[in-house]
Amino acid sequence: MFEHLVALPVLLPMLAGIVMLMPPCGKNVRVRRIVSVLMSGAITLICGLLFFTVSNDSPIVYAVGNWQAPFGIVLVADPLASLLTTLTSFLAFICALYSVSGDDEKGSFFHPLLHFLVLGVNGAFLTGDAFNLFVFFEVLLIASYSLLMHNADKHTTRAALQYVIMNLVGSAVFLIALGIMYGVTGTLNMADMAVKVGQLTGDDVYLAKIGGLLLLVVFALKAALLPLHLWLPSTYASATPVVGAMFAIMTKVGVYSMMRVYTLIFGEHAGELSHMAQSWLWGLAIITIVVGALGVLASQDLRRMSANLVIVSVGTLVALVAVQTEEATSAAIYYMVHSTIVSAALFLLADLISRQRGKVLDRITAGRGVNQEKVLGLAFLFAALTVVGMPPFSGFVSKLWLLNATFEANHALVFWPVYLLASFAVLVALSRAGATVFWKRTVKEQCNSTIENATSKQVIAVWLLILVSPLLVIFAGMATEVSIDAAKWLHNYDAMTNLVLKGAN
Amino acid sequence: MELLYSSSVGLLVACGVFLILRARTFPVVLGLTMLSYAVNLMLFASGRLSLNQAVVLGTREAYADPLPQALVLTAIVIGFAMTAFVVILAIRARADLGNDHVNGIVPTPKPTKKGRKS
Known part of the structure; x- marks a missing residue:
């Protein structure tokens, strides 16, 4: 019975998206908002149930349309996915x-x-087929292009144009890489590809290497790795x-794909191509x-600062992926959850702050103080900490x-100074930003009534995100066990290939 | 046949990359289209090139690989949608920014030495 649960994180958002385009949701804003929040809540519960089932039991491989791997497309729900x-x-x-307070109707x-974005992201996490990964990437990208143009002004249009062109080139490179990999290995199923890559000989090895490194270019583009x-x-x-808050998950799709491809396919068992x-x-x-x-130090406003913080977190995650020990991967998984949540919280907070500061918006300069100092100030303090x-x-x-994981893997010499100095820079930048935004005031003007307070829904949304962080500490034992378990499955090459390819052998 | 095929793919990629680097929206869209043509041909070749062979198993001794054809079909459909989107976005950017450069600002050519002297 639980087998079909795997398809639901992909199917339900699609259903939700379609329902919301049709009457009565399509016409009536109120109904649409209620349905949207309820559906996303329900999808969260179902994903939680799937996660609970999978981590208590073994990973589930779901052959879509009952076409068995390696010929059909499979969805693989392991603990990490x-x-x-x-x-x-x-x-x-x-x-x-958060958006039902008015952002959604702009x-x-x-x-x-x-919901279509969630469909794409969930699909990319769950799929066990390389070409299917491409298709879900495109689904999430087209949704993200349109979301990016939501309530767009001049600057957004320019950013969107560059983003779309970059990603279209990225998709072309992705397809070339997949073509090469298919030509060499004769399969698109990731587990099967992992088996076949290990058996390559002669010139095929170099072709597979080219394909694998082209994939790296694509994932680096999605994850926003340096160049x-x-x-x-x-x-x-x-x-x-x-939308920026929702995009916090999108760089993680790139990092997740790197984990999959370079741990499973080009991992220890890949012969000449391993690591x-x-x-x-x-x-x-x-x-x-x-x-x-x-970038964080140089940022002039809170939103750009949050965006640069996303880059720092991507760098940290990819460094951990590169270490490729089980310990480092577990640390990366814990860090991934934590950093996604907190960067989303920072984006939302920057929005609330900018609405209450009049003309200065979220720029880090002296200006009018915010109306709700306690709620927003404490939230910012917690998020910054x-x-x-x-x-x-x-x-x-x-x-x-993660410091411990890199120390054990003898990567401390480079990683520790860089990472610690970077977090010091982040500390300086965030404390400066907080002090300037909340304490420094040039204008002694009373809060006038034109500025609305943040609605209760917005405050609840932000605080829910911020409270995840202490929860991750209170239940740290459970959270770390979960991360270790997920990392174990990611590194367990034999179990994973056996599970996926059991129909074939 | 292989040489002709691969060189035409290479030529298309070269043209595509050149046009994308022009950094004006119309050439960029053309370049992306060329690049996606090249990619489709490349995908098609990943199942090995063969002449006059059916894609259905059991009808002949030798058969053509049907999977790349399915992949190319998917890629074409997605490529169409994306190109349509980027065309609309380019028109919007032309209206919003007042020019067709992808950075929103037309770079002024650097003054040459001659120009500075005079």
């Missing part, structure tokens, strides 16, 4: 809840597009903040952290863990 679908759906729930089709990160700050900073991307990933990740930290990695919050646990 189902954890990330839960995270995505939860984020969508928060964004839907353009058309916000709610359907949000290909230039689209991210302007895109994320100029999108409607609630081929490691040195590239490692170097690029370190430079990404440095550039991201410099989480990002920096101060003790009572999840940032601290993940920081400790």
